[in-house]
Each structure stands twice: as structure tokens, then as C-alpha cells.
Amino acid sequence: MTALVPAEPGPFALDVSTTALVVIDMQRDFLEPGGFGSALGNDVSLLSAAIEPLQRVLSAAREAGMLVIHTREGHRPDMADCPPAKFARGEFIGTDSPKGRILIRGEYGHDIVDELAPAPGEIVLDKPGKGSFYATDLELILRNAGITSLVVTGVTTEVCVHTTVREANDRGFECLVLSDCCGSYVPEFHEVALRMISAQGGIFGWVGSSSDLLSSLPLGARA
Numbered sequence: 001m002t003a004l005v006p007a008e009p010g011p012f013a014l015d016v017s018t019t020a021l022v023v024i025d026m027q028r029d030f031l032e033p034g035g036f037g038s039a040l041g042n043d044v045s046l047l048s049a050a051i052e053p054l055q056r057v058l059s060a061a062r063e064a065g066m067l068v069i070h071t072r073e074g075h076r077p078d079m080a081d082c083p084p085a086k087f088a089r090g091e092f093i094g095t096d097s098p099k100g101r102i103l104i105r106g107e108y109g110h111d112i113v114d115e116l117a118p119a120p121g122e123i124v125l126d127k128p129g130k131g132s133f134y135a136t137d138l139e140l141i142l143r144n145a146g147i148t149s150l151v152v153t154g155v156t157t158e159v160c161v162h163t164t165v166r167e168a169n170d171r172g173f174e175c176l177v178l179s180d181c182c183g184s185y186v187p188e189f190h191e192v193a194l195r196m197i198s199a200q201g202g203i204f205g206w207v208g209s210s211s212d213l214l215s216s217l218p219l220g221a222r223a
């Protein structure tokens, strides 16, 4: 069944059987003090507003039987997959913090915040870059599952969310970005990044809200 979700620049046609919910990098290293986000000088508390609406969307997506994919940005313990150019601009990567080595797979800080912990069987995709498609098997997973559309959420709006939506759009996936389920350390960037997605007739996607999505999902799939 196709639901029409109110969005910019126009309604987004959503079929739960061909749509995946993608939750990008809701990791302790970005959302909690002491990790990568705060090492870069950001106020990490700005991202936590996305947690509650995202909890509602996650629970509705699970109830509706949608494919759910969680991503995590980070690197192998030996950092062989961390480009020197990235390390040079984020020299905190791999250093010790109260939550373990920053942005290193297997460390406590690299994992997803408790409130949005993946359910058993949900896909957790580790990525070395900002985009979720680069150097990952995400496209293969989506094609194998018959997915043609993505509901995209997570942090940060103008970095990993934007890069992922651009990558997805170029691969032919239709993306609905949920404004209140994303967040940025720079509120202005969040607003402008969202406008950039739906401008020019939806140049690389649609932008809606969690409440618009939840009220449009089939009955029984609502949070």
C-alpha cells in the first residue's frame, strides 16, 4: 500500500515494502560529551533533540515491517581505512577518550546511543566516510531487498545525512529526509541543508517531518 506523506516540494509516495528507514550515525561519539563531536569544539547537546522523534519513527517502522538500517562512522582499530587527509583534519580519531578510542569500531563511544539501540536482526552498517554508500555494501543490500526509497534520519544534517542523500539520489533511490529526526552542531546549517534538498523541485530529495510520516503510515503501523 502506498501512503502519501506531506513533504516539500510535494507529497512523497511511500510503500513500506520498498522503503527502508536509514538511521545515520546516532553514535555516542557524535551525541555525547567526550567524543569526536565535542573534540571538534561542538556543542553536542544540539543533536539530542532528534532522539525522541526518531524513537517514534523507529518504533513505527518496526511495526510496519520496514527494513531498518543503522550506520556508524568509524575505522578499523589499525586505522588502515582512515585516509591521511581525513586524519589530518580530525586528529582525534583513534585517540583515547572516556568512551574508548574515538571513532574506532568496537569501542563504546563508536556505538549507537542506548535510546536508539538496533533491534536484533536490524542491519548495522559500518562506514569509513561521510556517505553511507562509499566503501560499504549498502547498495547491494538495498537492491537485494527490493528497496527503491529511503526515509533518511540521523546526524549531522549537512555532513553524513547530506552526503548519503546525494549518493542515494545519484543511484536512483528516492529519499525523504525527516527534518526533526536530523540535527547539526550548527542550527543554521541544518536549516539550509534541508532547504537545499527539496529546492528546485526536489533536486535530490524530499523533506518532511516525523509527525507527517507517522500520520501517513498505514493504521497499526503508527507509534
Ligand code: TIU
Residues within 6 Å of the ligand: 024, 025, 030, 040, 073, 130, 155, 156, 157, 159, 160, 161, 185
Ligand atoms: N556523521 C557525521 O555527520 N560525521 C561528522 O563528522 N559530522 C560533523 O558534522 N562533524
